[in-house]
Amino acid sequence: MKATIKGRYEAEKSSSAVATLAVKSGDVNLKASMTDATFVNGPSVNGLILSLDKPGSFIIDYNVPKKDFRFQFMNTVKVLEKPVSLTYVHARGDNRTALDTSVAFDPANKVTMSYAFGSGNCKVKYVYAHGEMRRTMIEPCYDVSKNVWDFAMTRKFEGGDSVKATYQTSAKTLGLEWNRDSKVNGCFKISASFNLAEQNIKPKIMAESTLHYEFLF
Numbered sequence: 001m002k003a004t005i006k007g008r009y010e011a012e013k014s015s016s017a018v019a020t021l022a023v024k025s026g027d028v029n030l031k032a033s034m035t036d037a038t039f040v041n042g043p044s045v046n047g048l049i050l051s052l053d054k055p056g057s058f059i060i061d062y063n064v065p066k067k068d069f070r071f072q073f074m075n076t077v078k079v080l081e082k083p084v085s086l087t088y089v090h091a092r093g094d095n096r097t098a099l100d101t102s103v104a105f106d107p108a109n110k111v112t113m114s115y116a117f118g119s120g121n122c123k124v125k126y127v128y129a130h131g132e133m134r135r136t137m138i139e140p141c142y143d144v145s146k147n148v149w150d151f152a153m154t155r156k157f158e159g160g161d162s163v164k165a166t167y168q169t170s171a172k173t174l175g176l177e178w179n180r181d182s183k184v185n186g187c188f189k190i191s192a193s194f195n196l197a198e199q200n201i202k203p204k205i206m207a208e209s210t211l212h213y214e215f216l217f
Contacts, residue, residue: 003213011205028054068093079103108134121145146170159185172197187212 002022009015020033035047045064053059059072070091077084087100095118102112110127125141137154154164160182166175177191187210192203 001215003215004210005213006208006210008206008208028052063093066093119145143170171195186210 004020004022006018006020007015008017017036018033019035020031022029022031024030029052031051031053033047033049033051037047038044040046048064050062050064051059056074056076058074059070061070061072062068063070068091071089073088075086077086082103082105085100085102089098089100090096097117098114099117100112100114102110104110108129112125112127113123115122122144123141124144125139128138130136130138135156137152137156139152139154141150141152142148143150148170150166150168150170152164152166154162156162160180162179162181164175164177164179166177167173168175172195174194174196175191176193177189179189181187189206189208191206194201194203
């Protein structure tokens with residue numbers, strides 16, 4: 001059994017926490033995710049989500065308080081000797097259906113596309129991994145429905161640290177993010193976003209810490 005506890009703090013909101021318990025049964029995983037709302041005023045089903053997943057194949061989520069299912073199916077096929085990844089997502093309660101595809105032309109170049117049925121929202125993103133170790137990622141993204149571009153750049157460092165900068169053209173929002181994913185030094189994320197359209201630019205700060213535990217029976 002594996003357990004994950006994630007704490008989150010936002011400067012303009014109260015802090016929150018999410019706990020996840022995962023049990024492996026054959027080639028599928030059973031998960032239960034709970035937020036702090038599950039335990040406020042005594043145990044309840046608020047914030048409780050049950051999941052069944054098979055890595056690389058499917059994920060089924062059940063939101064207990066909303067009595068809502070979310071289905072996600074994944075597959076990879078070869079087209080002209082290139083691997084094409086397909087992900088189909090359907091959320092019954094939101095009546096939302098989406099299809100994501102990605103094509104890796106080589107280890108340094110990949111194109112992804114996401115399309116939401118009904119709304120017609122479509123985004124196309126190009127991912128370029130620069131350098132011999134491919135530690136710098138450049139990701140321009142074109143939103144077809146809004147006719148705007150978004151940009152992201154990520155730099156990875158030894159030891160599990162990474163720094164990411166993003167810019168959303170339509171919202172004029174600049175984002176900065178520092179991630180650490182290390183078994184030795186722990187896992188956390190600190191991010192800040194700036195709305196450049198505001199006269200008085202005030203950053204929105206968010207900090208997130210993750211702890212992993214593994215139990216043997």
